[in-house]
Amino acid sequence: MQTFFPRATYYFTSLSQANSPKPKMSYKTQYFPQQLDHFTFQPNSYKIFYQKYLINNHYWQHGAPIFVYTGNEGDIEWFAANTGFLLDIAPKFRALLVFIEHRFYGESMPFGKDSYNSAETLGYLNSQQALADYAVLIRSLKQNLSSEASPVVVFGGSYGGMLAAWFRLKYPHIAIGALASSAPILHFDDITPRSSFYDAVSQDFKDASLNCFEVIKGSWAELEALSAQKGGLVELSRTFRTCKDLHSMSSAWDWLWSAFTYTAMVNYPMKANFLKPLPAYPVKQMCNIIDGFPPGASKLSRVFAAASLYYNYSRTEKCFNLENEPDAHGVRGWDWQACTEMVMPMTCSNESMFPPSGFDYKEFVQQCMKRYGVLPRPHWITTEFGGKVSTSLLMNSVTGSFDDPFSCHLPTR
Amino acid sequence: MQTFFPRATYYFTSLSQANSPKPKMSYKTQYFPQQLDHFTFQPNSYKIFYQKYLINNHYWQHGAPIFVYTGNEGDIEWFAANTGFLLDIAPKFRALLVFIEHRFYGESMPFGKDSYNSAETLGYLNSQQALADYAVLIRSLKQNLSSEASPVVVFGGSYGGMLAAWFRLKYPHIAIGALASSAPILHFDDITPRSSFYDAVSQDFKDASLNCFEVIKGSWAELEALSAQKGGLVELSRTFRTCKDLHSMSSAWDWLWSAFTYTAMVNYPMKANFLKPLPAYPVKQMCNIIDGFPPGASKLSRVFAAASLYYNYSRTEKCFNLENEPDAHGVRGWDWQACTEMVMPMTCSNESMFPPSGFDYKEFVQQCMKRYGVLPRPHWITTEFGGKVSTSLLMNSVTGSFDDPFSCHLPTR
Numbered sequence A, B: 001m002q003t004f005f006p007r008a009t010y011y012f013t014s015l016s017q018a019n020s021p022k023p024k025m026s027y028k029t030q031y032f033p034q035q036l037d038h039f040t041f042q043p044n045s046y047k048i049f050y051q052k053y054l055i056n057n058h059y060w061q062h063g064a065p066i067f068v069y070t071g072n073e074g075d076i077e078w079f080a081a082n083t084g085f086l087l088d089i090a091p092k093f094r095a096l097l098v099f100i101e102h103r104f105y106g107e108s109m110p111f112g113k114d115s116y117n118s119a120e121t122l123g124y125l126n127s128q129q130a131l132a133d134y135a136v137l138i139r140s141l142k143q144n145l146s147s148e149a150s151p152v153v154v155f156g157g158s159y160g161g162m163l164a165a166w167f168r169l170k171y172p173h174i175a176i177g178a179l180a181s182s183a184p185i186l187h188f189d190d191i192t193p194r195s196s197f198y199d200a201v202s203q204d205f206k207d208a209s210l211n212c213f214e215v216i217k218g219s220w221a222e223l224e225a226l227s228a229q230k231g232g233l234v235e236l237s238r239t240f241r242t243c244k245d246l247h248s249m250s251s252a253w254d255w256l257w258s259a260f261t262y263t264a265m266v267n268y269p270m271k272a273n274f275l276k277p278l279p280a281y282p283v284k285q286m287c288n289i290i291d292g293f294p295p296g297a298s299k300l301s302r303v304f305a306a307a308s309l310y311y312n313y314s315r316t317e318k319c320f321n322l323e324n325e326p327d328a329h330g331v332r333g334w335d336w337q338a339c340t341e342m343v344m345p346m347t348c349s350n351e352s353m354f355p356p357s358g359f360d361y362k363e364f365v366q367q368c369m370k371r372y373g374v375l376p377r378p379h380w381i382t383t384e385f386g387g388k389v390s391t392s393l394l395m396n397s398v399t400g401s402f403d404d405p406f407s408c409h410l411p412t413r
Helices: A004-008 A010-017 A076-081 A084-093 A127-144 A159-170 A196-208 A211-227 A232-240 A250-265 A282-291 A299-311 A331-340 A359-374 A380-385 A388-393 B004-008 B009-015 B074-083 B084-093 B127-144 B159-170 B196-208 B210-228 B232-239 B250-265 B282-291 B300-314 B331-342 B361-372 B380-385 B388-392
Strands: A028-035 A048-056 A065-068 A096-100 A152-157 A178-180 A397-399 B030-034 B048-056 B068-069 B095-099 B152-157 B177-181 B397-399
Touching: A004 B331, A010 A159, A028 B068, A048 A076, A048 A127, A065 A076, A065 A084, A065 A127, A065 A159, A076 A096, A084 A096, A096 A127, A096 B159, A127 A152, A127 A159, A127 B380, A152 A159, A159 A388, A196 A250, A196 A282, A196 A388, A196 B300, A211 A232, A211 A250, A211 A282, A211 A299, A232 A299, A250 A282, A250 A299, A282 A299, A299 B380, A331 A359, A331 A397, A380 B127, B030 B127, B048 B074, B048 B127, B068 B127, B068 B159, B074 B127, B084 B095, B095 B127, B127 B152, B127 B159, B152 B159, B196 B210, B196 B250, B196 B282, B210 B232, B210 B250, B210 B282, B210 B300, B232 B300, B250 B282, B250 B300, B331 B361
Parallel strands: A065 A096, A065 A152, A152 A178, A178 A397, B068 B095, B068 B152, B152 B177, B177 B397
Antiparallel strands: A028 A048, A048 A096, B030 B048, B048 B095
């Protein structure tokens, strides 16, 4: 029953589903008149849209560095609120902080509410146009500040980290360095094994507790078996405390899957609120829940309780909406990118805690054609930005902790 | 009477006006299915056109280097025939030679005969799309040859040299080096003085002979004075041995201007046939002609004789067609590029041998709007490719002799 396609593109999109807390830093919101298409000169290319960016000059001294966050797939406020590192280092460098929103996300919509209408409008949503946006905006900003000599360092995490690394590669005359965090720039064109992401997620749980790993691994079959029973979905709905009765197993399946995957992605050593509010070492906490059940408890009840840590750590939810989650702002944007250039095939190996699955490229193409009428260009990112070769050329720091599920997709020197 | 606009963009376009002699190397002609727009994902972006390239594997050993000429504004055969250097060094490196034609030139027309119809079609003609074409083609070629490890070095002259340098900057994972010859990559955004090109042309003539320089410098006023006389154009037509009577002075003016400018650009120390058949040291030869006239000869008769060296060194012309020269293939292509991204303002200083002239940006914009309906983006090239900063980052050799009129626009280390 599992369709791999949505899952393969899933983990990024959740970023924009998170609530957007107000950034902790104080900033001014600005809008930059940006050009729709930097790489053609057709009449339509000259259309102007307003790109949002946040700026904080509290610590800045004229001529000092400019730290730019190259925004990724979501509201820029949210990334600003969750990138405390820049605020931490700004005083030491007397740096200007700038967070630039990615085109087609947040308020930076080239065609307003029609931006996601079709491939005609979405066609302008891609990483190269975004990088050019950043280049044009940074150059203009430096001119307006009369601070052309200020060194620029770009920062980003996840897709934003890819953009930071690629910006340094493509615009070395604008950025003297990049700090790319958890940026899976080797996640293309089979540079790294397709199974490595979910293998790494699984390893995080295995490292926390072998029993925990095995309970999760066995829970999928239990879920399928229960759903196949007469009245199984009703029982499943009760077990999972759903607000409404479930119509199919797949939403429970996705709900669990997301909880384990996202928790591994934000397995920080401190309490945090990036994707959701979570305690320190949330993977370990989840496993404590699973391991703490009395012997004989079903795997399903254990994994539900563990997943509840992710969805309800703040204990505000009385029941869970597993189906028809609102299509929060920005979700479709990443799905489009995954269907065009961000083709990152993912599989689950027998060694993972997820059911083994392959990647059917033909099916993937069909789904992209059906949804957007667009053909993926699976080799384009490695042509445009390179793979291992280009990363060795980057004078960057590409960072990520060893339990980061993207750790296999980061370049090592 | 002089309009600066056509002249500012003139010197490159003549390349494609030259006859295209058969290349001296033997090569196979191939056509690569290329994508119209690498940087958007609209339905139109996926249109395929056939990009021509020439390949010579006579010296190649599998795994040895691939030398790629990044084609500029004209038929690729013509550049292949005039880039003997690659053929000279191929045996030593056992290199594969590949000459790739630039989109919208030669046979590589994305919309066939309609390619130059409007800004809608021409909008896809620009340097970034061309570089992406080269990247895609090179990568595919290496795969087809099963020679992914072959190092690639890109070569080019003039605009093709810019492309080679920029390719190395933007695609360091594909090209390990670039040799960019006479590539004025600093000719943008006032990085170098606007007058430096024509100052350098003039200096070449001054170095050959001060009298020669002064005769040319004085000839423009003589030309204007004669044309203003009653019957002046008839006499001018006779002096210039035109095939048909001239209707205005400007064609004679342009004809002389081009002769001196182009000759300085191809002032090679050996007999050559790049723009036209010419002897070794053609500037010196022109000045010998000018200086060899008896005292009292008019400046106009002297400069006509000198210009005839350029237009008729092979002595095949009985008369000259100064007006209505056929709009040879490719000319409009460069004019479009000059109106969009290749904005290289040129002026003539009082010290040059040309009449002093400025650069009226407003008028330039008006002419581009009138001709193509397109607005120039004068700061785009330096944003996308940088200026002095990026050239210092290039691990390139950007070459040019000191009497090259582009010598001021080349980076120095």
